[in-house]
Amino acid sequence: MNDKLTYFLDRPLLMLVVPWALYYLFDLGITYFFSLDSRGFAFANITVLIGFASSCVLFFWLIPSFYLQGNRIVPFGVSLVFLTLLLVSKYYLLIWFGVDPDTWQRYILTESLRLFDFSIITFMVWGFYGLFNSMKENVKSEKKVEELEIAHKSLQLSPHFLLNLIGDITGKSIRFSSVLFEDLRHYIKILKYCYEDFTGFNSLAAEVDCVQSYFHSQKLRFEDALSMKTDISEALLDYDDYYMPKMVLLTLVENVFKHGLTMDVQHPILISASLEAGEDGPKFIFKTWNRIKIDKKVISKGGFGQATVQRLLDHYLPDYELQIRQDDADYSLALTISYASNYQNWPDRR
Numbered sequence: 410m411n412d413k414l415t416y417f418l419d420r421p422l423l424m425l426v427v428p429w430a431l432y433y434l435f436d437l438g439i440t441y442f443f444s445l446d447s448r449g450f451a452f453a454n455i456t457v458l459i460g461f462a463s464s465c466v467l468f469f470w471l472i473p474s475f476y477l478q479g480n481r482i483v484p485f486g487v488s489l490v491f492l493t494l495l496l497v498s499k500y501y502l503l504i505w506f507g508v509d510p511d512t513w514q515r516y517i518l519t520e521s522l523r524l525f526d527f528s529i530i531t532f533m534v535w536g537f538y539g540l541f542n543s544m545k546e547n548v549k550s551e552k553k554v555e556e557l558e559i560a561h562k563s564l565q566l567s568p569h570f571l572l573n574l575i576g577d578i579t580g581k582s583i584r585f586s587s588v589l590f591e592d593l594r595h596y597i598k599i600l601k602y603c604y605e606d607f608t609g610f611n612s613l614a615a616e617v618d619c620v621q622s623y624f625h626s627q628k629l630r631f632e633d634a635l636s637m638k639t640d641i642s643e644a645l646l647d648y649d650d651y652y653m654p655k656m657v658l659l660t661l662v663e664n665v666f667k668h669g670l671t672m673d674v675q676h677p678i679l680i681s682a683s684l685e686a687g688e689d690g691p692k693f694i695f696k697t698w699n700r701i702k703i704d705k706k707v708i709s710k711g712g713f714g715q716a717t718v719q720r721l722l723d724h725y726l727p728d729y730e731l732q733i734r735q736d737d738a739d740y741s742l743a744l745t746i747s748y749a750s751n752y753q754n755w756p757d758r759r
Contacts (some may be wrong), residue, residue: 424534425468429461432530451506456523459499463524464531466491472535496520572601592629595622603656610756613651613693616658617641617682623662627671636670636677645684651693651748652755654721658682658695661718661742669699669740676700690749698741722746725754 433453440447447453471488474481499520503510510516575597583590602619621641628635662680669678679698684691715733722729728747734740 421468421538422465424538425461425464425531428530428534429457429464433457448508452503452508455499455502455506455508459495459502460523460527463492463495463527464534466495467528467531468535468538472532492524496524572597572604575600592625595625598622599626605655607655608756611653611655612649613653614646614649616653616655617645620658620662620682623659627666631671634672636672636674638677638679640681640683642683645682645693648684651691652725652752654725657718657721661695661697661744665697665699668702670702673700684748687747687749690747693744693746693748695744695746696742698739700738701735701740726752728752 436453439445466488470484470491474484474488496517500510500513500516511519575593579590579593579597582593599619599622602615602622624637624639624641627637665678665680670676671678676699680696682693682695684693686692715731719731722731726746728750730743730745732743734742
């Protein structure tokens with residue numbers, strides 16, 4: 410909802426002040442420019458003052474009384490009493506300032522008609538206020554429902570409990586099978602990596618280590634049917650000082666398995682990663698190649714997680730180059746990151 414509109418909705422008295430101020434200026438302007446008969450400024454000022462007070466009674470008491478549940482007589486009766494008092498007050502104020510209010514009968518008739526006109530204007534303002542206030546309340550209700558849904562979804566077991574439980578099971582499994590222990594160790598490494606804080610410093614070594622565990626898990630999944638060749642430099646596991654946004658490499662690798670052919674013996678998946686010396690300093694080079702699944706040939710621009718990866722690299726490692734080549738059958742990616750630059754956006758180590 411518009412902020413200016415919300416400002417008025419939170420101040421209903423101001424919603425009455427604005428139309429009455431416009432009415433006052435309009436009345437003065439019309440009277441002056443067209444040289445209409447006038448009973449003077451005293452009459453105009455008293456009429457606007459009492460009229461505004463009457464609108465307040467109508468707006469806050471009389472009109473809402475028709476929509477109240479339960480006893481409507483009390484607010485309705487109180488409203489009539491105040492309107493009568495305002496009518497009498499105006500009569501004596503006119504006399505006080507030397508304005509002839511006419512006879513009581515004519516005065517009551519004239520002011521009753523004037524009050525009817527003011528009631529129409531007040532009811533229109535109140536209707537506008539009620540409509541948009543109802544919309545505002547609906548927005549608040551929807552927000553509360555969304556907050557409740559989020560709170561409901563947050564009711565889950567602690568990740569630490571799950572990780573500790575799996576860790577305990579992994580530790581016990583070594584007594585029965587070293588192979589099973591190794592499989593579970595890689596599995597829990599991936600889980601722990603994905604559950605850890607994404608805002609802290611994440612090293613290149615940690616990302617590569619998780620990618621290696623992901624390879625192990627995929628080999629376990631496909632067994633001998635997996636057709637993949639990897640060339641991941643073991644030296645990368647020593648680079649704890651180089652930052653790599655969490656899940657960047659893992660996302661690129663996962664998308665290879667998601668969109669590529671994994672069991673094509675003639676065209677195995679190719680993935681490599683290394684750190685090479687460049688003219689200005691070390692360069693990290695990461696490459697993938699795969700055949701594309703038939704049902705994945707129509708790929709939106711920036712597919713395979715490219716858009717998300719690029720946004721992260723633009724922010725944290727802007728001195729990079731990402732080359733993607735794709736045709737109807739093949740997809741290849743080459744990511745080169747220069748670690749010679751002094752990047753300012755790296756998170757601090759904790």
